[in-house]
Amino acid sequence: MMNEFTLWDIIRNLGTGAAWTIGLSLTAFVLGGIAGLLVLAARISHKPWLRKSMRGYIELFQGTPLLLQLFLIFFGIALLGIDVPPWLAAALGLTLFTSAYLAEIWRGCVEAIPKGQWEASASLAMTWVEQMRYVVLPQALRIAVAPTVGFSVQVVKGTAVTSIIGFAELTKTGSMLSNATFKPFLVYGLVALGYFILCYPLSLYAASLERKFHHANAPGSH
Amino acid sequence: MAYHFDFAAVLPYSGQLLSGAVHTLGLTAVGASLGVSLGVCGAVSRAWRLKPFNTLFGVYVELIRNTPFLVQLFFIFFGLPALGVKLDEWTAAIIAMVVNLGAYSTEIIRAGIQAVPRGQLEAAASLAMTRRQVFFHIVLRPSLQKVWPALTSQIVIVMLGSSVCSQISAEELTFAANFIQSRNFRAFETYITVAIMYLFLAFGVRWLLNRLGDRFVARRVAK
Numbered sequence: 001m002m003n004e005f006t007l008w009d010i011i012r013n014l015g016t017g018a019a020w021t022i023g024l025s026l027t028a029f030v031l032g033g034i035a036g037l038l039v040l041a042a043r044i045s046h047k048p049w050l051r052k053s054m055r056g057y058i059e060l061f062q063g064t065p066l067l068l069q070l071f072l073i074f075f076g077i078a079l080l081g082i083d084v085p086p087w088l089a090a091a092l093g094l095t096l097f098t099s100a101y102l103a104e105i106w107r108g109c110v111e112a113i114p115k116g117q118w119e120a121s122a123s124l125a126m127t128w129v130e131q132m133r134y135v136v137l138p139q140a141l142r143i144a145v146a147p148t149v150g151f152s153v154q155v156v157k158g159t160a161v162t163s164i165i166g167f168a169e170l171t172k173t174g175s176m177l178s179n180a181t182f183k184p185f186l187v188y189g190l191v192a193l194g195y196f197i198l199c200y201p202l203s204l205y206a207a208s209l210e211r212k213f214h215h216a217n218a219p220g221s222h
Numbered sequence: 223m224a225y226h227f228d229f230a231a232v233l234p235y236s237g238q239l240l241s242g243a244v245h246t247l248g249l250t251a252v253g254a255s256l257g258v259s260l261g262v263c264g265a266v267s268r269a270w271r272l273k274p275f276n277t278l279f280g281v282y283v284e285l286i287r288n289t290p291f292l293v294q295l296f297f298i299f300f301g302l303p304a305l306g307v308k309l310d311e312w313t314a315a316i317i318a319m320v321v322n323l324g325a326y327s328t329e330i331i332r333a334g335i336q337a338v339p340r341g342q343l344e345a346a347a348s349l350a351m352t353r354r355q356v357f358f359h360i361v362l363r364p365s366l367q368k369v370w371p372a373l374t375s376q377i378v379i380v381m382l383g384s385s386v387c388s389q390i391s392a393e394e395l396t397f398a399a400n401f402i403q404s405r406n407f408r409a410f411e412t413y414i415t416v417a418i419m420y421l422f423l424a425f426g427v428r429w430l431l432n433r434l435g436d437r438f439v440a441r442r443v444a445k
Binding site for chain 1: 225284288289290291296297300301302303378382383384385388389399403409410413414416417420421424
């Protein structure tokens with residue numbers, strides 16, 4: 001059987017793949033952000049065992065390839081006798097990956113808040129949760145926006161690796177189209193273009209946020 | 223849980239694992255040295271606005287930093303042969319790594335070069351240093367020193383990213399893992415073992431780069 005693919009067919013199919021890439025990126029980023037907040041809370045808590053175990057968690061995800069993390073989740077859950085669909089392994093894997101990186105980025109932001117802020121809020125008899133909620137996080141958030149947006153580019157690009165465990169996002173769609181059409185140069189070129197269209201605006205936004213932040217904090221700018 | 227872990231099933235394949243690790247390290251070594259060299263060229267072109275390389279490197283950096291490494295690798299390995307450029311898997315893997323790291327290190331090193339105070343260049347000129355001396359001693363070394371930690375992190379990221387080179391059948395560490403689990407049917411144990419190996423590799427590469435940085439890049443203090 002030989003199907004003729006027109007350029008429009010290729011683009012239409014890649015569009016569907018790109019929609020899955022966007023869906024997976026959003027899922028991983030939102031869930032990873034929530035999980036990352038919990039990891040962050042544990043990472044900077046007063047309990048040493050919590051701090052240490054979260055440090056281990058972060059180092060585990062930052063010290064191993066994303067591909068292996070996906071393999072481990074894919075085959076690991078299968079050991080429990082549950083059949084894991086690729087989308088679930090992909091979403092879970094990327095969520096954990098994102099949570100580790102975001103927690104580490106945000107930890108840097110929280111630690112950039114001067115110690116005096118903690119001490120002042122403690123002297124007002126605030127609990128740790130209140131200190132975080134009303135004093136530290138609102139300030140840390142301002143510093144965190146630019147690197148967080150910057151990291152979202154890494155999440156979008158990370159979704160490409162899930163093609164290897166068989167999730168039919170943009171890259172996987174591209175591989176299948178390339179095999180069907182024998183036009184790898186065109187297809188992979190379009191796939192790359194697709195990622196560029198998704199990522200470049202995010203990169204530009206992150207850069208402009210960073211400029212704005214640096215400008216606001218530059219000495220003598222007032 | 224009825225599952226019994228059997229890490230002994232991985233043991234007979236230690237030869238493959240070792241060979242995979244060596245190949246991953248080799249890829250990283252070649253990719254990192256060429257990639258950082260490319261980054262130095264890019265950084266100088268960008269920081270000093272050398273036409274037309276300035277614009278060329280600008281476009282290159284944005285293209286590479288906004289597309290996944292896997293797609294870059296596939297484009298080079300599967301796409302380029304359509305133009306008559308046939309590459310074996312190792313060449314394709316190395317080119318992809320160099321091109322990828324080159325873009326990131328261009329931006330990293332550029333930040334270092336732009337942080338060199340003008341006064342130092344003027345001081346060097348007033349000491350009648352040659353352009354070559356100025357470049358190596360006043361610009362490059364202090365810049366690299368400043369950005370060495372960022373460069374180290376990026377090289378580790380590239381090493382971990384090289385695991386996807388298994389997909390074009392370059393026989394590095396992840397390829398070895400895939401091969402072994404297809405033989406012993408112990409996917410989980412095999413991938414755990416390999417994940418731990420990557421952790422050690424990442425740790426080792428970081429340590430080595432810190433030492434290299436101290437030895438060759440850090441400012442020499444007069445004794």
